[in-house]
Amino acid sequence: MSAGSAWMLGACGMGVGPLAIYLKGEGWEVSGWDDSTGSPMEFQLADAEIPLLRDPWAAGRRPGLVGRSSAVKPGHPALMLAESKGARVLRRGELLAERVADRRFVAVCGSHGKTTTCGMIVAALAGAGADFGYVLGGLFRDPSMPPARASASSPWVVAEVDESDGTIGAFSPDVTVAVNLDWDHPDYYRDEAALEAVFRALFERTRTAVIIPAGNARLERLAAGLAVPVLRVGPEGDYRARPVAGDHASSVLELGGKFPALQATLPVAGTFNRANAAMALAVTHVVTGAVSSEPLARWRGIRRRQDVLFERPGLRVLADYAHHPTEIAALLRWLRETHPGRVIVVFQPHRHTRTRQYAAEFRQALTAADHALVMPVYSAGEAAVEGGGSESVVAASAHRLVDDRRALPELLDALVAGEEAVVAFVGAGDIERDAEAYAKRQRRHGSAAFTPDLSDLVAGRLSAGAVLRPNEPLARRTTLGVGGNARWYAEPATVDDVVALLRACAELDLRWFVIGRGSNLLVPDEGYDGLVLHLDSPRWGEVTPLGDGRLRVGGGTRLKELCGAAAREGLAGFEFLEGIPGTVGGSLRMNAGAMGGWIFDVVESVEWLSPQGRVRAARRDSFDALYRDCPQLHGAVVLSAVLRASGRDEPAAIRARMDEMARRRRESQPREASAGCVFRNPEQAKAGQLVDRAGLKGFACGDAEVSPVHANFIVNRGAASAAQFIEVMRHVRAEVKRSGGAELQPEIVALGREWRDLL
Numbered sequence: 001m002s003a004g005s006a007w008m009l010g011a012c013g014m015g016v017g018p019l020a021i022y023l024k025g026e027g028w029e030v031s032g033w034d035d036s037t038g039s040p041m042e043f044q045l046a047d048a049e050i051p052l053l054r055d056p057w058a059a060g061r062r063p064g065l066v067g068r069s070s071a072v073k074p075g076h077p078a079l080m081l082a083e084s085k086g087a088r089v090l091r092r093g094e095l096l097a098e099r100v101a102d103r104r105f106v107a108v109c110g111s112h113g114k115t116t117t118c119g120m121i122v123a124a125l126a127g128a129g130a131d132f133g134y135v136l137g138g139l140f141r142d143p144s145m146p147p148a149r150a151s152a153s154s155p156w157v158v159a160e161v162d163e164s165d166g167t168i169g170a171f172s173p174d175v176t177v178a179v180n181l182d183w184d185h186p187d188y189y190r191d192e193a194a195l196e197a198v199f200r201a202l203f204e205r206t207r208t209a210v211i212i213p214a215g216n217a218r219l220e221r222l223a224a225g226l227a228v229p230v231l232r233v234g235p236e237g238d239y240r241a242r243p244v245a246g247d248h249a250s251s252v253l254e255l256g257g258k259f260p261a262l263q264a265t266l267p268v269a270g271t272f273n274r275a276n277a278a279m280a281l282a283v284t285h286v287v288t289g290a291v292s293s294e295p296l297a298r299w300r301g302i303r304r305r306q307d308v309l310f311e312r313p314g315l316r317v318l319a320d321y322a323h324h325p326t327e328i329a330a331l332l333r334w335l336r337e338t339h340p341g342r343v344i345v346v347f348q349p350h351r352h353t354r355t356r357q358y359a360a361e362f363r364q365a366l367t368a369a370d371h372a373l374v375m376p377v378y379s380a381g382e383a384a385v386e387g388g389g390s391e392s393v394v395a396a397s398a399h400r401l402v403d404d405r406r407a408l409p410e411l412l413d414a415l416v417a418g419e420e421a422v423v424a425f426v427g428a429g430d431i432e433r434d435a436e437a438y439a440k441r442q443r444r445h446g447s448a449a450f451t452p453d454l455s456d457l458v459a460g461r462l463s464a465g466a467v468l469r470p471n472e473p474l475a476r477r478t479t480l481g482v483g484g485n486a487r488w489y490a491e492p493a494t495v496d497d498v499v500a501l502l503r504a505c506a507e508l509d510l511r512w513f514v515i516g517r518g519s520n521l522l523v524p525d526e527g528y529d530g531l532v533l534h535l536d537s538p539r540w541g542e543v544t545p546l547g548d549g550r551l552r553v554g555g556g557t558r559l560k561e562l563c564g565a566a567a568r569e570g571l572a573g574f575e576f577l578e579g580i581p582g583t584v585g586g587s588l589r590m591n592a593g594a595m596g597g598w599i600f601d602v603v604e605s606v607e608w609l610s611p612q613g614r615v616r617a618a619r620r621d622s623f624d625a626l627y628r629d630c631p632q633l634h635g636a637v638v639l640s641a642v643l644r645a646s647g648r649d650e651p652a653a654i655r656a657r658m659d660e661m662a663r664r665r666r667e668s669q670p671r672e673a674s675a676g677c678v679f680r681n682p683e684q685a686k687a688g689q690l691v692d693r694a695g696l697k698g699f700a701c702g703d704a705e706v707s708p709v710h711a712n713f714i715v716n717r718g719a720a721s722a723a724q725f726i727e728v729m730r731h732v733r734a735e736v737k738r739s740g741g742a743e744l745q746p747e748i749v750a751l752g753r754e755w756r757d758l759l
């Protein structure tokens with residue numbers, strides 16, 4: 001199949017994300033979607049310019065192919081949308097199998113260490129200067145190494161194939177590398193024999209060679225009598241690799257047999273790391289015909305595989321993906337081999353079916369730690385099953401169940417106090433969050449002698465035009481005029497200023513929020529305990545005609561200025577924006593609109609700063625333009641946009657149409673201070689009409705009043721507080737619901753708060 005347009009569901013996961021990046025490298029137009037965001041895969045997708053779109057068709061794309069993670073189950077709204085559009089839907093494994101069908105494909109399979117071995121193969125082949133493509137099932141620790149790459153000039157592709165969902169049956173590799181095999185995935189396979197049968201079948205479909213570890217009786221049995229050569233790797237293998245020296249961080253292997261006779265120094269320690277590395281070197285030799293004495297010089301490791309997050313004398317905090325008893329036992333062996341002191345494990349079991357299957361083995365494996373804390377099971381979408389909870393792992397043991405993850409940091413602090421210790425956060429679910437939070441807590445404790453504040457951290461890094469002030473009153477920075485102070489307030493003058501401020505916030509764990517004109521914003525009375533950024537310097541308000549009906553506008557440009565410039569330039573199509581009192585940035589984030597149009601109708605491209613401080617740019621078809629929302633711009637700072645006129649006209653005619661818009665607004669909207677429409681229009685109804693019909697015009701709490709002119713506006717008659725405004729909103733919602741209307745949802749944004757907590 002030639003390259004087309006693809007939509008990848010579950011794109012923030014470790015299976016689908018890399019495949020999406022591989023497709024993009026092959027020349028496909030790729031977008032993705034994931035119900036849960038915040039994964040580090042998102043940065044890699046963003047680097048590859050793969051947007052996450054809820055509805056790619058509405059954004060102007062036409063994906064003919066949809067790839068899905070097995071976690072995206074039939075009946076998921078995204079799948080139903082894809083099916084209604086007639087797109088071809090494939091699971092990750094099926095899609096990968098299609099892409100590599102005519103390649104020299106190296107399939108890395110097995111129960112444990114696939115990702116590490118695959119990553120080591122990538123590092124060793126890259127170090128040897130080979131040309132090849134790859135698809136990892138994880139992320140490299142080095143963020144500059146993408147998890148996938150396509151090669152147009154080489155037939156070789158290395159990728160992990162996953163046995164967990166049966167898609168392994170779609171592959172016919174050139175070379176199959178089986179790192180090991182243990183009984184797992186009881187949710188999918190009837191019994192061990194069924195799992196073994198798919199490996200045997202994969203070996204039989206392999207075209208050139210099967211590579212297995214020497215001395216693995218199960219894999220020997222499955223590889224018996226194959227038509228292709230079976231190559232064994234290990235101290236006594238065809239590819240001979242014997243450890244001859246090493247310390248806690250490196251090993252020396254003496255290579256022989258089919259390998260060239262040499263000593264290879266590897267930047268890894270521990271039995272299973274050496275075994276994985278030896279397998280990777282055997283593949284490198286099969287592909288390139290050579291192996292050097294430092295074959296893994298480029299190896300920096302895989303995220304969540306023995307990933308050291310914090311280190312100081314006496315304490316190490318690390319995260320590992322181990323989620324099978326064999327992996328946990330191997331990890332704990334490695335910790336004992338390489339770390340002096342006590343071993344403290346925090347384990348989050350992954351999937352109820354696996355926990356039920358292996359409760360006793362998990363319990364046993366964890367006894368190798370000095371202390372084991374067990375969190376509730378990460379279900380990965382599974383329903384709970386009898387015996388599949390964490391209690392079964394801790395039963396009748398010294399392991400401790402920790403029901404509430406918020407209690408973890410203090411429990412751990414008490415355990416690590418005193419003698420040397422290593423804390424390992426272990427599991428394949430979302431335990432990484434806890435690991436990172438604990439590492440951050442340790443970093444903060446480490447610098448307790450001097451706690452810098454925001455101004456210390458950005459001192460000398462902001463441009464001369466930038467403003468940074470503590471304790472800034474925000475009411476006057478909004479059109480509603482209520483609310484408390486921001487702990488910090490900044491008017492950055494350059495992109496570098498914004499980047500410096502965001503980095504400092506990340507360092508301090510300080511929240512931040514960007515405001516425009518504050519015309520759709522409610523500031524709570526208690527203010528905002530973070531940094532408020534305001535793009536107020538002239539640089540952010542520039543409007544530059546680009547010719548060809550296009551304008552580049554700064555993120556802080558007021559729509560009024562934009563409309564004025566458009567009229568002067570004779571550019572039609574922006575008239576509907578006249579009178580909306582926001583900025584370009586705020587209007588894009590809110591997809592502001594009026595009179596049947598919305599701002600994304602005139603967008604050609606947007607440039608923004610990601611929450612991590614990276615400048616990004618994308619065309620219109622990388623954004624979901626939803627009703628009063630653009631999800632891709634949540635937590636972003638819009639720097640500028642290129643807008644396109646619908647046509648040309650006489651300036652006077654355009655001005656006249658804008659004046660007409662302004663007149664209609666004057667007649668239909670209140671003059672008092674407000675934040676615009678408070679509630680979103682429910683389906684098939686107007687929020688204002690529902691409020692009006694409930695007889696609420698004029699309802700007031702203090703100086704906050706439902707406008708008698710337009711019932712979806714709550715105005716500030718002079719001295720309203722945010723609490724009064726919220727009280728009116730609560731009353732309106734309750735009354736509209738009581739009178740048979742819908743449950744109204746807020747359109748306005750509450751600074752730093754969730755509406756569900758306020759209403």
Ligand SMILES: Cc1cc2nc3c(=O)[nH]c(=O)nc-3n(C[C@H](O)[C@H](O)[C@H](O)COP(=O)(O)OP(=O)(O)OC[C@H]3O[C@@H](n4cnc5c(N)ncnc54)[C@H](O)[C@@H]3O)c2cc1C
Nearest residue numbers: 516517518519520582583585586587589592593637638676
């Ligand atoms: C009298 C009145 C009439 C209105 N009429 C309309 C109307 O007809 N149609 C309509 O859609 N809205 C209307 N509004 C609401 C409001 O003007 C729009 O939603 C506007 O787009 C908000 O822009 P802002 O710059 O004021 O954003 P703010 O209110 O300051 O912020 C709103 C959101 O945008 C984000 N944001 C602000 N700047 C940026 C940036 N540079 N980058 C990324 N995110 C940013 C904020 O973080 C926040 O989440 C009206 C408001 C009033 C007071």
